[in-house]
Amino acid sequence: MKRTDVLSWDDYFMGLAHLSAKRSKDPSTQVGAAIVSEEHRVVGIGYNGFPSGCDDDVYPWEREGDFGDTKYPYVVHAELNAILNSNQLCRGCTIYVSLFPCNECAKAIIQSGIKRVVYECDKYADTDAVKASKRMFLSAGVELKQLDHDVRLNVEIIHHD
Numbered sequence: 001m002k003r004t005d006v007l008s009w010d011d012y013f014m015g016l017a018h019l020s021a022k023r024s025k026d027p028s029t030q031v032g033a034a035i036v037s038e039e040h041r042v043v044g045i046g047y048n049g050f051p052s053g054c055d056d057d058v059y060p061w062e063r064e065g066d067f068g069d070t071k072y073p074y075v076v077h078a079e080l081n082a083i084l085n086s087n088q089l090c091r092g093c094t095i096y097v098s099l100f101p102c103n104e105c106a107k108a109i110i111q112s113g114i115k116r117v118v119y120e121c122d123k124y125a126d127t128d129a130v131k132a133s134k135r136m137f138l139s140a141g142v143e144l145k146q147l148d149h150d151v152r153l154n155v156e157i158i159h160h161d
């Protein structure tokens, strides 16, 4: 008899997004994203971090202070990293992301041809950025789906002697 209690595609790829988020050095919000084709092939993955060559021991992780002394001007969002890392065109794909995309990521998602956004957390729903994002997704016909549960990923590293 085959196993039947396997992960759904949505939970599997959201799990992959969570695994990617574990690479993020951001002390407050770790975001992971996975772009998946209609054939359920992974096209790109990413997490929030500084661009290549911008040392994350040198650049600031602060949330407050002068703009240039915070992380905000420097950090590449998980969704954009996933698009930039993609190994094929994103047209028709789904992006799985642990946090609802901001307006800048929404623009990149729409322009790359991604047709569906599956997300989990929407903690910035009241911000102008996320409102603008939802407005653009609606206009562009991008389908939005919030998972009605959280995907938990327990990754255990076992060191062998």
Ligand SMILES: O=c1[nH]c(=O)n([C@H]2C[C@H](O)[C@@H](COP(=O)(O)O)O2)cc1CO
Pocket (backbone or CB within 6 Å): 026, 028, 029, 030, 031, 047, 048, 049, 063, 071, 075, 076, 077, 078, 079, 099, 100, 101, 102, 105, 124
């Ligand atoms: O769409 C997003 N994707 C994404 O990767 N992020 C990243 C940027 C920051 O490193 C972090 C947000 O930080 P904070 O919650 O401390 O403001 O999450 C933030 C958003 C905004 O929703």
Ligand SMILES: [Zn+2]
Pocket (backbone or CB within 6 Å): 077, 078, 079, 101, 102, 103, 104, 105, 106
């Ligand atoms: Zn963003």
